Amino acid sequence: MTWSSIPRTIPRWLHRHPLALTTAVTWANRIRRLGRRRSVFSFIAITVFVALILTLVAAADWARFVMQQALNYSAIVVAVSGLYAASLMSRHRRSIETARAKAWLVATPLASRGSMQKLLFTVLPLLWRTTAAVTVVVLLTLDASVSVEQSLQLSALIVIGIAVGGPCGWWLSRGSAGKPTSRYTPRRRPKTSITPSADALAHWPIAQAFAWGRPENARLLLGAAVLTIPGGTGILGALFILGTWTVGYYLVALLFAIPHVGRSAFQWLRSTPITFWAFAWSLVRRALLHQVIGTLAAMGVALALSASLSTAMYLGLIWLALVMLMWTIGLADAYRARPFAIKTAISAFAALLAEARVHGLGVLIAVFVAVLHLHLGANHERA
Amino acid sequence: MNVLDVESVHARFGDHEVLRGVSLQVARGEWFCLLGPNGVGKSTLLHCIVGRLDPANGEVRISGKSGSAAKRRLGYACSPEQLPALLTGRQCMEIYAIAKELECIDGDVLALSEELRFTPFMDAFVDTYSLGTRQKLCVLLGLLGDPDLIVLDEAFNGLDPRSSLTLKRHLRERLSADRCGVLLATHSLDIVEHHADAAALLFDGVVAERWTVDELERLKSSGEHALERALAEASKFD
Numbered sequence: 098m099t100w101s102s103i104p105r106t107i108p109r110w111l112h113r114h115p116l117a118l119t120t121a122v123t124w125a126n127r128i129r130r131l132g133r134r135r136s137v138f139s140f141i142a143i144t145v146f147v148a149l150i151l152t153l154v155a156a157a158d159w160a161r162f163v164m165q166q167a168l169n170y171s172a173i174v175v176a177v178s179g180l181y182a183a184s185l186m187s188r189h190r191r192s193i194e195t196a197r198a199k200a201w202l203v204a205t206p207l208a209s210r211g212s213m214q215k216l217l218f219t220v221l222p223l224l225w226r227t228t229a230a231v232t233v234v235v236l237l238t239l240d241a242s243v244s245v246e247q248s249l250q251l252s253a254l255i256v257i258g259i260a261v262g263g264p265c266g267w268w269l270s271r272g273s274a275g276k277p278t279s280r281y282t283p284r285r286r287p288k289t290s291i292t293p294s295a296d297a298l299a300h301w302p303i304a305q306a307f308a309w310g311r312p313e314n315a316r317l318l319l320g321a322a323v324l325t326i327p328g329g330t331g332i333l334g335a336l337f338i339l340g341t342w343t344v345g346y347y348l349v350a351l352l353f354a355i356p357h358v359g360r361s362a363f364q365w366l367r368s369t370p371i372t373f374w375a376f377a378w379s380l381v382r383r384a385l386l387h388q389v390i391g392t393l394a395a396m397g398v399a400l401a402l403s404a405s406l407s408t409a410m411y412l413g414l415i416w417l418a419l420v421m422l423m424w425t426i427g428l429a430d431a432y433r434a435r436p437f438a439i440k441t442a443i444s445a446f447a448a449l450l451a452e453a454r455v456h457g458l459g460v461l462i463a464v465f466v467a468v469l470h471l472h473l474g475a476n477h478e479r480a
Numbered sequence: 481m482n483v484l485d486v487e488s489v490h491a492r493f494g495d496h497e498v499l500r501g502v503s504l505q506v507a508r509g510e511w512f513c514l515l516g517p518n519g520v521g522k523s524t525l526l527h528c529i530v531g532r533l534d535p536a537n538g539e540v541r542i543s544g545k546s547g548s549a550a551k552r553r554l555g556y557a558c559s560p561e562q563l564p565a566l567l568t569g570r571q572c573m574e575i576y577a578i579a580k581e582l583e584c585i586d587g588d589v590l591a592l593s594e595e596l597r598f599t600p601f602m603d604a605f606v607d608t609y610s611l612g613t614r615q616k617l618c619v620l621l622g623l624l625g626d627p628d629l630i631v632l633d634e635a636f637n638g639l640d641p642r643s644s645l646t647l648k649r650h651l652r653e654r655l656s657a658d659r660c661g662v663l664l665a666t667h668s669l670d671i672v673e674h675h676a677d678a679a680a681l682l683f684d685g686v687v688a689e690r691w692t693v694d695e696l697e698r699l700k701s702s703g704e705h706a707l708e709r710a711l712a713e714a715s716k717f718d
Contacts (some may be wrong), residue, residue, distance in 0.1 A: 100578065102570040102603075115579035122575065123566040126605070130566075201563055201572075201621075204530040204556035204631070205579035206548040 178258030186266030356427025489538035555627030
């Protein structure tokens with residue numbers, strides 16, 4: 098029996114596992130598609146390779162420092178890798194079982210087999226991450242200042258954490274996994290009336306920032322935050338550090354949430370006569386309030402860390418200028434249905450570079466670009 | 481002989497009981513239409529039948545079998561959004577055939593593919609298909625392997641009139657030859673009036689009304705919109 102469209106490179110034994118076969122053929126097709134754009138593919142591959150080498154060289158000292166610290170606080174390393182493994186396993190089990198339940202092959206006899214296959218697909222992402230982490234730790238022994246014993250000790254700590262956390266994550270997600278939800282939850286007598294309001298639009302970027310901040314999405318950051326707590330820190334100190342990370346993360350997430358959500362929101366509302374100002378203000382107003390409050394809190398933290406008032410205010414001003422720059426470009430270009438990612442990145446980089454050279458120049462550039470884009474957005478509406 | 485026996489099936493999502501003891505049978509050679517307003521549990525019932533959802537209570541048998549053995553006798557046209565975007569139509573058909581443990585793609589499915597004018601799209605990726613083309617692929621997948629029971633969920637949505645007619649004729653041929661039974665969840669009263677041999681109205685998680693082919697004929701002859709009125713009458717919310 099031959100199946101002409103399935104690449105010969107895919108092993109025959111995968112034919113007994115149609116879901117895995119689907120994934121394999123999808124990847125083969127993806128690579129085939131990339132092959133059609135060889136120049137783009139080569140450019141991306143070379144860029145990633147060069148970036149990887151540069152990162153490894155640049156981060157070698159830092160990685161050595163982290164390794165030393167990690168060995169000093171072995172319990173934290175075990176806890177962090179355990180938490181990471183638990184959240185990863187739990188998320189993967191849920192997503193794989195839900196995907197299986199919703200899969201196009203659900204009604205076929207072969208696809209319903211294979212609990213081992215399910216376990217394997219859930220464990221594989223954890224396995225390759227563990228292998229990658231251990232490989233990096235082992236590679237650090239190439240540097241003379243890191244001994245093989247240290248490297249093995251750290252690898253063992255990571256593996257212990259993962260070996261404990263992984264099964265816990267699997268077990269914790271057992272109840273919720275694989276149950277497709279209903280599209281309908283009928284409420285026959287709604288208690289509240291529906292009136293025209295932009296409240297939901299204003300809440301959208303905040304909901305997006307919270308979604309990015311769920312443990313399964315922000316687990317790496319959570320791990321990094323825990324690792325920054327110095328040894329001997331009291332509980333209040335630790336909470337203060339974690340709180341600072343949380344506020345910082347939220348502000349950055351909100352910064353990116355507005356352009357991200359702006360595009361989807363305008364695609365949805367494109368067919369309505371909504372004006373640029375109504376669109377932009379509805380989307381931004383609550384997020385802006387959160388940014389201002391968050392920036393004030395961050396300034397308070399800077400003051401607590403014995404920065405001067407003028408420095409704290411200056412940093413706050415730069416941050417708000419960056420927020421204004423990115424949001425106005427994002428919203429105006431979303432409204433004008435134009436791509437904005439590269440423009441935003443270049444503008445932000447240019448403003449920060451100018452600010453580093455001449456104090457105040459970057460802020461002025463940000464204000465100018467923001468006003469220009471507000472004008473472009475409003476003009477597009479009239480056009 | 482029945483190709484589908486659903487006995488007292490209950491299904492719940494959290495505290496909400498979507499199906500409250502649904503029973504129905506589809507005989508070989510019968511086109512059975514499942515009707516009902518949005519959100520009453522039609523798709524949930526189909527999910528229980530195709531094995532996507534385990535009923536909290538009750539039993540589903542296809543040609544007297546359950547579990548994997550039942551799936552060998554089942555043809556289910558999945559919804560277009562479930563199709564893998566980065567496979568070609570041909571790859572989808574071949575993988576589906578592998579998953580159904582078939583030796584080759586049935587000749588009459590390939591012939592139907594020609595009739596539906598799907599064959600020219602066979603080697604294009606699914607993510608380049610229009611809704612109608614995806615729908616055609618879903619139906620073709622559902623017909624693979626000469627199944628005893630064909631389950632279709634709004635399978636005529638997005639099909640152009642010519643393709644819709646071709647598919648109805650193809651299903652009718654299979655039914656006339658007693659090769660299968662068809663269970664179709666639909667809102668289209670046109671299909672019920674012209675093609676159904678039996679129909680049931682699902683409402684509030686139970687079968688609220690059933691019509692045999694004679695009763696459907698009677699409704700049809702008792703004036704315009706009679707079926708529509710009967711449905712509206714039987715599906716009034718409190």
